[in-house]
Amino acid sequence: MKRALLLATVAFAALAPFSVCAQDSNTQKDNAILIKNATILTITHGNIEHGSILIRDGKIAAVGTDLKVPDGATVIDANGQYVMPGIIDCHSHIAIDGGVNEGSVSVSSMANIADVLDPEDMSIYDDLAGGVTAANILHGSANAIGGQTVVIKLRWGKPASQLPFEGALPGIKFALGENPKRSNFSPPPGVEPRYPATRLGVEETIREALIEARQYKKEWDDYNQKKAAGNQNLIPPRRDEKLEPLVEVLEGKRYVHSHCYRADEILMLIRVANEFGFKIRTFQHVLEGYKIADEIAASGAGGSTFSDWWGYKMEAYDAIPYNAALMTDRGVIVSINSDDAEEARHLNQEAAKSMKYGGLSANDALKLVTLNPAIQLGIDNRVGSIDVGKDADLAIFNHDPLSVYAVVQKTLIDGRVYFDRQRDIDARPALEKEKQDLLAKEKKAAEEKKAEGKTEGKPEKKPVAKKKQPPTSPSNAGNVAGGGL
Amino acid sequence: MRNRFEFRHVLLILIVACIVSLINWTHSARAAGGAPRYFAITNARIVTGSGAPINNGTVVVAKGLIQAVGESVAIPPEAWVIDGKGLTVYPGLIDAGTDLGLPKEEPAESAPAGRGRRRAAPSGEIAKGPEDRPGTSPWRVAADEFKTDDKRIETWRNAGFTTALTMPDGGIFPGQASVVDLAGDRRGDYIVKAVATLPISFTPVGNFWAFPDSLMGSIAYIRQVFDDSNWYAQAEPIYEANETKFERLPYDRTEQVIGRELRDKEIVLLPANNSVQILRALRLADEWKINAVIYGGQHGYEVADAIAAKKVPVLVNLKWPERAKDADPEGEETLRELRFRDRAPSTPAALSKSGVKFAFYSGGLSGPKDIFKNARKAIAAGLAPDAALRAFTSDSAEILGVSGRMGSIAPGKIANLVVTDGEIFDEKTKVKHVFVDGRWFEIHEEPPAEKAGDHKTDEPPGAPAKDMVGGEGVGR
Secondary structure, eight states, rough: HHHHHHHHHHHHHOOOOTTHHGGGGGGGSSSEEEEEEEEEEEEOEEEEEEEEEETTTTTEEEHHHOOOOOTTHHHHHHETTTEEEEEEEEOOOOOOOOOOOOSSSSOOTTTTTGGGGGGGGGGHHHHHHTTTEEEOOOOSSSEEEEEEEEEEEOTTTTTTGOOOTTTTOOOEEESSSSSTTTTTTOOOOOOOOOOOHHHHHHHHHHHHHHHHHHHHHHHHHHHHHHHHHHTSOOOOHHHHHHHHHHHHHHHHHEEEEEEOOOHHHHHHHHHHHHHHOOOOEEEHHHHHGGHHHHHHHHOOOOEOOOOOOSSSSSSSSOOTTHHHHHHTTOOOOEEOOSSSSGGGGGGGHHHHHHHHHHHOHHHHHHHHHTTTHHHHHTTTTTTSOOOOOOBBOEEEEOOOOSTOOOEEEEEEEETEEEHHHHHHHHHHHHHHHHHHHHHHHHHHHHHHHHHHHHTTTHHHHHHHHEEEEOOOOOOOOGGOTTOOO | OOOHHHHHHHHHHHHHHHHHHHHHOOOOOOOSSSSEEEEEEEEEEESSSSSOOEEOOOOOETTTEEEEESSOOOOOOOOOEEOTTOOOEEOOOOEEEEOTTTOOOOOOOOOOSSSSGGOOOOSSSSOOOOGGGGOOOOTTTTTHHOTTTTTHHHHHTTTEEEEEEOOOOOBBBBOOEEEEEEEEEEEHHHHHEEEEEEEEEOOOOOTTTTTSSSSHHHHHHHHHHHHHHHHHHHHHHHHHHHTTTOOOOOOOOHHHHHHHHHHHEEEEEEOSSSSSHHHHHHHHHHTTTOOOEEEEOHHHHHHHHHHHHTTOOOEEESOOOOOOOOOTTTOOOOOHHHHHHHHHGGHHHHHHHHHHOEEEEOOTTTSHHHHHHHHHHHHHTOOOOOOOOHTTTTTHHHHHTTTSSSOOOOOOBOEEEEEEETTOOOOOEEEEEEEEEEEEEEEEEEEOOOOOGGOSSSSSSSSSOOTTTTTTTTOO
């Protein structure tokens, strides 16, 4: 049922960017908002029945049961409803313009998702309708070292420049296994298969790129040192867009999110990272993570997995739906992600599955899609729970979000309502009318053009010209002076 | 003695006479077969583009340039005089983005049957990274490949277009676009500015197996090329002064050409049609510190203020979006798409209001008839007609860096003129004369190319033809 509702939303909610903003005047940032009478799922300090949340300047200003309505505040009566922190999707490919993979090369770290954010991708709005407020937008997994990634807030209607999550560390996608070794692609005749073709080769590719990055950094350090020492006439090293993000990885200034399946390759990457002195921030998919949960926990990496999605290729056969719970039990920070624009619309339900498979508590299940991904992305000081001082990124459901009957009523980011189910439904007739009017206008114009075309059936008079020769008798010969003519 | 003297005298007279007659002969021969080089258009309304229109004035053209313009200017004795009574003289129109005179690229090899894109081998060399310089030939110059026998040159000229920016196609850095005038005896006569702008395309050239295969890959590639070119421009003089101290710099034509372009702040054309692309282009122009001009710009009505804030000019594609002819009649279209088709022609008015400098280009329209028709749509959507004229003349010249030489009717400017029998954007207006570099073309309408036997209507001969209803020039 929820799916049907959402599809209806997709079909009708053509709320174009740049026009939505105008409708939001009632929820401007500096206005106070009070959400009252709600069941508040704080994640960090239990649930509050009949509670209120006060929002000021886009931040959570107070949470409790006896908050007064400040003068001029907008009140959202959430009687019988549930408020949870906005859902954070740790693995998403929405809002990307012009291709998710730069798949032509084995190291594509020069490609940057931040360059191609598409704020008009309807998936942003659809995901908002599923309570998602932030997402880790990743490059695809075609390369051992993929492109640069970016964490965004789903600020539908804002330009691309306002999507990135302010202050979030940028990331980079690594990938292990079948995708980077191109197991499931064969090149056309005359094209050499891309290196690497084995898991060994994937390791070698990553190691070689990191060695290159280390040398690149040294080159620049040497140059800067010489220059600082007053050395003139130095030719600087070339900038290398491929290696610069890898230098940031080595310096701990950029998170590595690595696509992976099998236990052996996960252990391999932990060893490689140790060798080069950095940490893997998250293992993505990590379907065999339950086999080596202790090692992952010891490495400090997080695990971002699916609830129950596997078997779609050889390396995805050894998965179990207990993965998230088992890794959690061993101390790994675990999140459940979507990797898919549709799945992202019901991450609350995906989280709930870990209660059935593995027996997580309701609160721990919700953590899988809120506080834990926030920790994994290094944004837990800003989002992931309902605490005073955090961003007012909230999802309001009509039922307990862990119930299959739960449907999002409102989604707020920075204290601003970006999705409102009722507003969406109310706007549909006007939008539908506008659409029909535009279609009718176009149809009319096309008919007029056709009619015009009929009256124009005569052979067209073509303007012609020759380079003008001096006329034998100039039209105004009397005015023409000059000898010889 | 005396006789002899007289004989010598006569001989001298004869020789002088001969020379004089020879001179006369050559002069008249030139006049008969060549083109006059002095003209005066008198009694005409003159829209100079650099001040108030002159209601009854004269334009004097001398040897390719405008010599004088005004209400009462001296007409040189050698000038051909064209009575401009009832006519209006405008600066020659500029089409700021065409492929006039450039041969079409060979069509790419069709993909082998099967699973489409993924199975198709990329044509040409398979680039393994930025260092292979995929789709990159910035050293190509449109002017060098310009073909004067392109039939469209005459079509454009007869409609009043005296100048075009002609852009090479194919690849991410296809080559330099050139400003050309649309008449001449040989190629060299056409070229106004050979290296005028550097067009860039963001379209990946890779085809899955070759780099770059994505938009982000293309952008990363362009960024790396700019890095490399800036590096070369910096490194070259240091190397040349210290040849024994450094390994020699590897030869790379791309770095050399683009390094020079960036140093000289030449115009870089960035394609951007919808608002997402436009805002992205503005950001990249800032990041890359280039002298950018956007081309496309049709979603400008949404982001005109953002463009104005960056002071980036726009070449507006007059090929307004239309429903695809082969569109699925049952296909569901988004409201956003419908709005775009409806509002795109209001972009010029919005740009004008926000103070963005913009010019028009034909962008693949099939001919001048559609160019004018679509310019009229922009006027109908709120653009002032004089602003529309500027977008074809002075503003266009300014954006393309040739405003010192064209774009208005003023002494010293290239004699590019179009003479009409009415307001230039009026549907019924006809072009009467065109001057390109002072070359005179008189335009007249050819009678319908219709033979008696070809008459296919059922009308009896002599009956008024239905298709004449509505008069001449309907739907130009």
